[in-house]
Amino acid sequence: MVAEVDPAWIEQALTLTGTVSLRRRRLPAERIVWLVVGLALFKNEPLWLIVQQLGLACGEGAVPAPSVTVQARQRLGEAPLAALFEQLAQVWGATAPPESARFQGLRSYAVDGVVWSMPDTTENRQAFAGGRSPSGDGA
Template sequence: MRKRRLPLETVLWSIIGMALYRQKSVWDIATQMDIMLPDKKPLVAPSALVQARQRLGADAVKEVFKAVAQHGYETNSFEQWAGLNLFAVDGVVWRAADTLENHQVFETQSNQHRENTYPQIRMVCHMELTSHLLCYNLIRLGMTAAAKKLDSVWPNQLSFTSCSMAITQFFATLPLTSPGNIPKHYESLLEQMSYFKLPPRREDRTYPRWVKPKPRKYPHKKNKLASP
């Protein structure tokens, strides 16, 4: 019986890694996360990762996202106002594959120089303020757990940038950690994120809006008045 070096559960971790390390290739992410099963060869071909993602499919990722979002919604208390949950509208633009079908359905941006090769998909989401995409949910769950260790601190009072960097580093070093030490390192992560509390906002501080002049490439010359 054939034993694959990239089971579906490890491929799913590579999908999460793609969101955490967007500047890296899929092959580099799989190598850094060390998700491949041991074999005579230390690495797998990049084409194997593509085939593994095709085997996994989009439905499995959707189900994991729904499970994580549902678990976070049921086990955490979210920001409310007047007894109501807070929601927001968020938009995103994706580049679709360069196929004839996508060109017929989605628009392609262009300017005076050239036309964009890839069709673009615009999506508007109605979402709860403390939930987002799959990795966003993981970061928010960690921030919520860290905030619970503090007195009268909401998760949004912690620095999202600092917490996301700490959680990203936690996942990067996770393959080097023995399973028995993972809970201890997780508690250390929560303690570290508790130091990322933002200072209170000054109520008397205002930022008036003003229009900045557009910078010019060359100095502006005033028109000389014609002599009488």
């Protein structure tokens, strides 16, 4: 997914929302956006590990303390991420996906490791099917 996000779009989102790093920080705004993307991809990993694995800290030395990343995310706010989402939705949504790529009439870009719980009724089983294992049907 990271290859699908053009770094210029991040700069554009930051510019559109007036979010700029006035001074050079260890974690400037554009790198915090990448951190949020990393949080979505590596949701079970601690912040410091994501910063380290993605090489987000500027300068030499150790990875910033988790409190620094939390403060940086708060400074960034949600506006640049919303602008980036709109940009991605426009680009990725430019071509209509085949009907098989839709879920309940909505575009589905990716679903991984998600489980939706619902009552085990005849209607739901007809609409959504159910789990299956070698020992038979599941709920």
